[in-house]
Amino acid sequence: MDIAGYSASIFIGISLGLIGGGGSILTVPVLVYLFSMDAVLATAYSLFIVGATSVVGSLSYFKKGLVNIRTAIVFGIPSIAAIFLTREYLLPAIPEEIYNHGNVTVTKGMLLMLLFAVLMIFTAYSMLKKGKRVNQDVTQENQLKYSLLVVQGVFIGIVTGLIGAGGGFLIIPALVNLLKLPMKTAVGTSLVIISINSLSGFLFSLSHIAVQWNFLVSIALIAALGVLIGSYLSTKIASKKLKPAFGWFVLVMGMYIIVKETLLH
Template structure:
């Protein structure tokens, strides 16, 4: 199954480079189901893979002046704080056996995967639904939405800390609709935020686990190749047109995880 895992790793990067998010949603299922890594360790690996890939992908946007560092600070700082608190204090509180009724047991790994599946389904809805950005942007222009952006940054940090997803599907709409950031700048800024969130999440808790650096390095390198491809494709393909297609794929994946973990 590893060969399929490496192929899927390319698409993790392509998604991040093309639409500025979604790659992290793929990473944990790829690690769990194609590489056979347990869910908790997969969230840790996901941080590193997505963080390195997003950092590399952000360079092309930075060179074009498509990164807003002030916005990255407003949204990123509360995210980073939330990730640190979640990984070091909230996640350890989840027991190894979350729920038991007879022979039906929900372990910590299953719980994390179910939580991740719920996040995937939420992300798919945001990708599939028709955009109402113009109306929301008009509202945003009449109000100071910085406090709301800070709050959303904190929520993204908690979710990222729990399931290892970068949160691009939440970050980009928040940047566009709350902080009036142009779409291209939102994608570049999102990659910076995702890279900081993910790498800080990784290094804040990596000392507690044993890491297979050879495997992690190979997957990360392949994902980086994918994000370079995605960044080049973004010049020719409108990522917004691909979002609904990717959204349907994420929806199917989320439903598959729920069915597999609860019934098989």
């Protein structure tokens, strides 16, 4: 399964490079099901992998001036605070065995994977729904809706802290619809936010885990290679054609995790 895991890791980066998100949706399932890793440890490893690959992915957007630094800071500060509180207090407070009655046992790892599956289904829905086209030429309004942005940042921080997902599928719509950022700027800014959030979450986790650095760095490097491949392919293939296919894949994966963690556990 290790070979399958290393092979699958490259798709974490390819999805980020192609459509600006989705990498974190693949990371935890790869670590848990292909590398047989504990779910809680997998969320911490995912934070490093997603953060590192997002740094690589954001570099080209920085060079093209497609990153709104002000927005990244306003969004990032409440997110980092929420991640710290979640990793330091909320996650450790969840008992290893949450429910046990008869033949039904709900563990901490099972709960995290089920939460992750729900996130995957919402991600799939956001990719498959046919909403109104966003005008990508709309400039950012002078008056930012800071209160809503802070709320979004806190929510993303809790999601990131709990299940190791960057939350790009939630960040990009917020930047486009709330702040009226052009789509490419929203993707670049989202990658910066994901980088900051994920790497901060990983740092907050170091006191609770023992890291196998050789393994972790190798996965991150493979995923980073995937980002470069995805970025190249994005110039050849329209992302609007890839999102529905990726959405269906994520939906099937989410349903599989629910079945595996409940009926087949």
